[in-house]
């Protein structure tokens with residue numbers, strides 16, 4: 417994780433780093449899998465339908481699949497996909513261990529925390545109207561987003577509630593942004609009609625654990 421950048425926001429770290437063990441070829445393979453799943457799903461909507469609404473509905477469909485222990489059909493069957501989940505878990509473990517002055521978790525507790533479930537979903541946004549409104553992930557401890565495909569002038573991720581305190585990060589394909597799940601965030605408007613594709617993941621648990 418040599419190219420990791422640590423941003424501090426309200427005295428809590430937000431990490432931004434490339435997933436170095438994942439090649440761009442592998443990432444492109446997953447993009448193609450997801451596109452196949454997404455186009456099947458997308459075909460039910462008119463061409464000019466609001467992409468934010470489609471994305472919200474796509475999320476709901478993915479959560480329904482998750483309840484049955486399933487993922488998107490094409491992506492879920494990809495043999496390399498478990499590697500990504502392994503990388504996420506490792507990153508979260510490092511994230512919790514690397515801030516002893518903030519969270520002070522002993523190694524045994526970190527081991528316990530990272531045994532919890534990690535779940536994920538795909539987000540696809542584009543111009544016009546592609547945004548993701550301010551929210552937090554209240555059922556989780558650590559959240560992350562892995563950028564699979566990022567056209568120029570795609571929406572940035574913005575942390576913060578009001579305008580006085582904010583952190584805006586530009587997404588980059590192949591990078592992860594990792595943050596405490598209680599932090600409110602949003603995706604600012606996409607200005608490119610090409611697809612901005614990301615994979616969001618959550619380590620389940622009490623969101624307030626990292627706020628104490």
Ligand SMILES: [Fe+2]
Nearest residue numbers: 551553601616
């Ligand atoms: Fe989010």
